[in-house]
Amino acid sequence: xxxxxxxxxxxxxxxxGLLLLAGCGANxxxxxxxxxxxxxxxxxxxxxxxxxxxxxxxxxxxxVGILHSLSGTMAISEVSVRxxxxxxxxxxxxxxxxLGKQIVPVVEDGASDWPTFAEKARKLLTDDKVATVFGGxxxxxxxxxxxxxxxxxxxxxxxxxxxxxxxxxxxxxxxxTTNQQIVPAVDWLLENKGKKFYLLGSDYVFPRTAxxxxxxxxxxxxxxxxxEEYTPLGHTDFSTIISKIQAAKPDVxxxxxxxxxxxxxxxxxxDAGITSDKLTTMSVSVAEEEARGIGADVLAGHLTAWNYFQxxxxxxxxxxxxxxxAKYGADRVTDDPIEAGYTAVYLWKxxxxxAGSTDVDKxxxxxxxxxxxxxxxxxxxxxxxxxLYKVARIGEAQPDGQFKELWNSGDAVxxxxxxxxxxxxxxxxxxxx
Amino acid sequence: xxxxNATVRRKIVITLAYAAVVALLACAPMFLSDFRLNxxxxxxxxxxxxxxxxxxxxxxxxxxLGHGIFFGIGAYCMAMYLKLExxxxxxxxxxxxxxGVTSLPWFWEPFRFFGVALLLSVLLPMLLALLLxxxxxxxxxxxxxxxxxxxxxxxxxxxxxxxxxAYTGGTxxxxxxxxxxxxSLASPSVKNGLYYISAAALVGSFLLCRRLVRGPFGKVLQxxxxxxxxxxxxxxxxxKYQMFVFTVSAxxxxxxxxxxxxxxxxxxxxxxxxxxxxEMVLWVAIGGRGSLIGAAAGALLINASKSGxxxxxxxxxxxxxxxxxxVVVVFLPKGLFGLLARLGARMKGGxxxxxxxxxxxxVVGEDHR
Numbered sequence: 001x002x003x004x005x006x007x008x009x010x011x012x013x014x015x016x017g018l019l020l021l022a023g024c025g026a027n028x029x030x031x032x033x034x035x036x037x038x039x040x041x042x043x044x045x046x047x048x049x050x051x052x053x054x055x056x057x058x059x060x061x062x063x064v065g066i067l068h069s070l071s072g073t074m075a076i077s078e079v080s081v082r083x084x085x086x087x088x089x090x091x092x093x094x095x096x097x098x099l100g101k102q103i104v105p106v107v108e109d110g111a112s113d114w115p116t117f118a119e120k121a122r123k124l125l126t127d128d129k130v131a132t133v134f135g136g137x138x139x140x141x142x143x144x145x146x147x148x149x150x151x152x153x154x155x156x157x158x159x160x161x162x163x164x165x166x167x168x169x170x171x172x173x174x175x176x177t178t179n180q181q182i183v184p185a186v187d188w189l190l191e192n193k194g195k196k197f198y199l200l201g202s203d204y205v206f207p208r209t210a211x212x213x214x215x216x217x218x219x220x221x222x223x224x225x226x227x228e229e230y231t232p233l234g235h236t237d238f239s240t241i242i243s244k245i246q247a248a249k250p251d252v253x254x255x256x257x258x259x260x261x262x263x264x265x266x267x268x269x270x271d272a273g274i275t276s277d278k279l280t281t282m283s284v285s286v287a288e289e290e291a292r293g294i295g296a297d298v299l300a301g302h303l304t305a306w307n308y309f310q311x312x313x314x315x316x317x318x319x320x321x322x323x324x325x326a327k328y329g330a331d332r333v334t335d336d337p338i339e340a341g342y343t344a345v346y347l348w349k350x351x352x353x354x355a356g357s358t359d360v361d362k363x364x365x366x367x368x369x370x371x372x373x374x375x376x377x378x379x380x381x382x383x384x385x386x387x388l389y390k391v392a393r394i395g396e397a398q399p400d401g402q403f404k405e406l407w408n409s410g411d412a413v414x415x416x417x418x419x420x421x422x423x424x425x426x427x428x429x430x431x432x433x
Numbered sequence: 434x435x436x437x438n439a440t441v442r443r444k445i446v447i448t449l450a451y452a453a454v455v456a457l458l459a460c461a462p463m464f465l466s467d468f469r470l471n472x473x474x475x476x477x478x479x480x481x482x483x484x485x486x487x488x489x490x491x492x493x494x495x496x497x498l499g500h501g502i503f504f505g506i507g508a509y510c511m512a513m514y515l516k517l518e519x520x521x522x523x524x525x526x527x528x529x530x531x532x533g534v535t536s537l538p539w540f541w542e543p544f545r546f547f548g549v550a551l552l553l554s555v556l557l558p559m560l561l562a563l564l565l566x567x568x569x570x571x572x573x574x575x576x577x578x579x580x581x582x583x584x585x586x587x588x589x590x591x592x593x594x595x596x597x598x599a600y601t602g603g604t605x606x607x608x609x610x611x612x613x614x615x616x617s618l619a620s621p622s623v624k625n626g627l628y629y630i631s632a633a634a635l636v637g638s639f640l641l642c643r644r645l646v647r648g649p650f651g652k653v654l655q656x657x658x659x660x661x662x663x664x665x666x667x668x669x670x671x672x673k674y675q676m677f678v679f680t681v682s683a684x685x686x687x688x689x690x691x692x693x694x695x696x697x698x699x700x701x702x703x704x705x706x707x708x709x710x711x712e713m714v715l716w717v718a719i720g721g722r723g724s725l726i727g728a729a730a731g732a733l734l735i736n737a738s739k740s741g742x743x744x745x746x747x748x749x750x751x752x753x754x755x756x757x758x759x760v761v762v763v764f765l766p767k768g769l770f771g772l773l774a775r776l777g778a779r780m781k782g783g784x785x786x787x788x789x790x791x792x793x794x795x796v797v798g799e800d801h802r
Contacts, residue, residue, distance in 0.1 A: 071751045109747040114606060114701045116743075119472065123744065126468040140605040144699045147609050151619045165531045203595055204604040209531055232595070233604070428531070 061104035062097075062358055064089070064348075065124035067135030067145075072112025073234070073259065078137045080289060080332070081159055081341040082107070085134045087327055088345035098349050099356070106130055114144035121145045125154040131358035132157065132348055134341060139163060139205050146171065155360045157344035160337045161284065161306070163209035164417040165428075167385040170360075172367065174340040174347065174379075176307050177387055177417040182210050184392040185282055185305035186217050186254070188407055193280045194251025196224045200241065200265075201256035203230040210256050210284070213419065213428060220424030226250035231257070236264035242272050245279070255283040262286050266294050266302070276301025282394075287335035288401065296401035306336040307390040308376035309403045317375035333401070334375075343374040343388075347381065380412065387415030458632045462625050471696055474628040476736045477635045478692035480729040483716045484638050485685030487728035490717060492646050493678050494658030495575070499583030500713050502590050503558035503683040505705025507690025509594075509601070510554030512700045513544035515610035515618075527609065532599035541600075547614055555687045561586075562683030566676035573672075575661070587707050594702045606701025613695060624696070631692045635729065638685055642725050645681070654678060719761045721770025731768060 066085055068078035089103045106128045108120040124130045132155040136142045139162050149156045149170040161176040197218055201207025226248040229241055257265055282303045288310050291299050310321055310333055324334050352358055355366035368383030380389040389412035395403030419425035462470055482504055489495040516526045543549045569579055594601045616623045656664045657671045664671050694700045720731015742750040765772050
C-alpha cells in the first residue's frame with residue numbers, strides 16, 4: 001500500500017514537472033507581444049526570451065541572430081564558428097558597440113536540420129526582430145534559409161566556402177565561392193602535380209556541383225578523369241574505394257568528402273601504405289579543426305585549399321588567434337570558416353556605421369565595396385554579388401596539425417559565383433537563379 | 434438513475450471539451466503572431482500524422498517506423514508543384530540547372546497542375562502502403578518483422594532521393610517557393626488560410642479516425658491487435674483490415690506532408706529519414722497510444738516543447754527533451770493521456786476518463802491488478 005502511494009505521488013510530481021516544462025515551451029511559443037515578462041527561461045541573457053515587439057535598434061542594444069547547429073551531426077563544426085562570432089561581438093561591445101549601442105546576440109540552434117534552420121530564421125526575423133543574422137554551414141541550411149530572408153527582407157551572413165551558382169540579395173557570402181578555392185586549386189594541380197584526376201566526394205550538393213565544375217575545367221585544360229566516386233555522408237569504409245584508386249593510378253585525388261568520412265578515409269589510406277609522397281590528395285573541406293580529428297600525423301603531407309590558415313603571419317591574424325585561444329582554450333585552433341564568421345561580424349559593423357542605421361537596405365548599400373583588414377588579409381565586399389574578394393591559398397599539412405602555405409594567388413581574387421568570366425564554364429550555370 | 438445522470442453529464446463534458454478545443458483553434462490567429470501561427474499550423478500537420486499512426490499502432494497493433502516516407506512523398510509531390518510554379522513556364526528548377534539536366538523529366542510534368550499534385554500526394558503514399566501491405570500482411574508478416582521492413586523502405590527511398598540529386602534536389606531537398614494557385618505564400622492572409630486548412634484537416638482526420646475505431650469496424654481492428662488467430666477462426670481476414678487501415682494511415686501522412694510543405698516552405702530527405710520516422714511514433718507514445726486525442730495532442734505538445742525549449746535553452750535543449758521522453762516511457766507507459774485518464778478515473782466520472790473514450794475502461798481495469 002505504501003509503495004503504491006509513493007508511486008502515485010511520483011507520477012503526480014512527474015506530471016506536474018512535465019506540465020511545467022511544457023508550459024515553459026508553450027509559453028514561449030504562445031506569447032508574443034502580450035507578456036514578454038512571463039517567459040520561463042532565465043539562464044541565458046542571450047536567449048530568445050528578450051522583450052518582443054521592440055525594434056532592433058531601440059533602447060539599450062541592437063539584437064543580432066546567431067544561427068548555427070549546436071546539436072546534431074554538424075554541431076562539431078558549427079559550434080566553433082558560433083564561438084568566433086560571439087567573440088567578435090564581445091570585442092565590438094568592449095570597444096563601445098555599434099552606433100553607440102551594445103550588440104545583443106540571440107543564439108538559436110539549427111539542429112543540423114534544414115527546416116529547423118528555416119523556422120529559427122523566421123523566428124529571429126519576426127519575433128526577435130534582429131538587425132541581421134550570422135549563420136549556416138551546409139549549403140542545404142543556406143538554401144533552406146534563403147527564401148525566408150528574401151521574403152522578410154532580412155540579412156544573412158554565411159561564413160563557409162560553397163559551390164557557387166547563387167547570389168541572393170539578402171545574403172552576404174564571406175566564405176569562398178568556387179573560383180576562389182576549387183578552380184585555382186585545380187589549375188595549380190594541373191601545373192604542378194599531373195593531369196590525371198580522381199574525384200572523391202560525399203553524396204550531396206557541394207561535392208556534386210564542385211565535381212561538375214572540375215570536370216568541365218579538366219576537359220578544357222587537357223586534364224583526364226580517372227574516376228569519380230560518391231559516398232553517403234558519414235560513410236566510413238573506404239577499402240573498396242582505396243583499391244579502386246590504386247587500380248586507376250591517378251596523379252591527384254581531389255577530395256570533397258565532408259565530416260567524419262575524412263577521418264576514415266585518411267586513416268585507411270595510411271593503413272594501406274599510401275603516404276602523401278606516393279599519392280597527392282587535395283581536400284577542400286579539411287581545415288585545422290578537422291586535422292585535429294583526423295590526427296596530424298595521419299594527415300601530414302596532404303594538400304588543402306582555403307583562403308585562410310591559422311599559420312598566416314600577420315598582426316591581424318596573430319591578434320585573432322591569440323584572442324580565440326585566450327577565450328576558448330589553448331588547445332583550440334582557428335580555421336577558414338571560423339575566420340570568415342569572425343570577419344562577417346566586423347564587416348556588418350562597418351557597414352552599419354557607414355550607413356548610420358541597421359536598416360537592411362541601407363546596410364546593403366553601404367556594404368558595397370567595403371574593405372576590412374581581416375586575419376586572412378584585406379577583404380573587400382563585391383557590390384554586385386555580395387561575395388568577398390579573397391586570396392586563394394594552397395597549404396600542406398604539417399605534423400603539428402598546422403598548414404604550410406605552398407602557394408597563394410597574390411592579389412585577392414574577384415568573386416565569380418556563376419563562373420561567368422571562365423569560357424569553359426559557359427554551359428554550367430544554365431542561367432542565373 | 435444516478436448512472437444515467439453520470440452518462441449525460443459525461444457527454445456534456447466531452448462535447449464542451451471538444452467545442453473548447455475547436456474554438457481555441459479557431460481563435461488562435463487572434464492572439465498569435467504570424468510566426469507562432471505558422472508554427473502551430475505545422476504542429477497541426479504533425480497531428481494528422483500522429484492520428485494515422487495511432488490508428489495502426491494504437492488500435493491495430495501495427496508498428497510502422499516508416500511513416501516519414503509517406504509524409505515525405507506527400508510533401509515532395511506538393512513541393513514539385515510549388516517549385517514549378519515558382520520557376521515559371523519553360524524554365525528548369527534551379528537544382529536541375531546546376532546538376533546539368535537540360536529538359537524537364539517526364540515524371541515532373543503532371544506536377545504542373547495543383548489538383549494532380551494534391552491528388553498524387555495522397556494517392557501515392559496510399560499506393561505504396563497498399564503494395565507493402567499486400568506483400569506483408571497477406572503473408573502474415575507482422576510484429577517486429579513488419580517494422581523492420583518499414584525501416585528498410587525508409588532507407589531505400591531516402592538513399593534514392595539523395596542519390597538522384599538532379600531530379601529530386603538531393604540532400605538540399607526542394608525549397609524556394611513563391612505562389613500557390615496564384616496566391617503569394619508570403620502574404621499573411623494566405624498564411625492564415627493555410628492555418629485554417631490545417632486545423633480543418635486535423636479535425637476532419639480526427640472525425641474520420643474516430644469513426645473507424647468506433648463501432649464494429651474498430652472492434653475488428655482491436656481484435657487484429659489482440660488476437661489475430663482468433664479473429665481468423667471467426668472467419669475474418671485480418672490481412673484485409675490491416676491493408677486497409679495501413680493505407681488510410683499512409684494517406685493521412687501524405688496529407689500532412691502537403692500541409693507541412695505549404696507552411697514550412699521546404700522538404701528535404703532529412704524530414705523522411707529514420708529519425709523523424711521514429712520521432713513520429715514517439716509523439717504517439719508520449720501523447721497516449723490508443724487514444725486519438727492523446728496522439729494528436731502528443732504531436733502538438735512535443736513539437737511545441739521542442740521549439741520552445743530549443744529557443745530558451747539553445748545549448749542543452751536536447752537533454753531536456755530526451756529526459757522528458759525517458760520519463761514518460763519509463764513511468765507513464767500509456768503516455769500523458771493515460772495519466773490524465775487515470776486521474777480522471779480517480780475523480781470518478783471526471784473529464785479525463787470520459788475523454789479517453791474506449792481506453793478508459795482498460796485503464797480503470799488495470800487498477801485491480
